[in-house]
Amino acid sequence: MLPGAVVGWDLTAALALGDSLGVPPLATAELLPVIEAVMVAQLxxxxxxPDG
Incomplete structure (x- = not known):
């Protein structure tokens, strides 16, 4: 945890969300780390x- 920064997602929750949406667990496990890295960097x- 860093004040003023995003360091990552709750992947347990993200995996559960993928499961509830019917996404195959293998696909979720393959795609989530890539998506998470891009989203964390962008956030x-x-x-x-200054306008963020």
Whole structure:
């Protein structure tokens, strides 16, 4: 946990969400880390902007 920064998602919750949406667990496990990395980078970049 870092004040003012996103370090990651609750992957247990994300896996449960994928399951509830009918996404195969293998697909979720393969795709979530890539999606998480991009989203975390984008959120942190946005928070650093003065208008963020």
């Amino acid at each position: 942190n970049e946005q928070m650093e902007r």
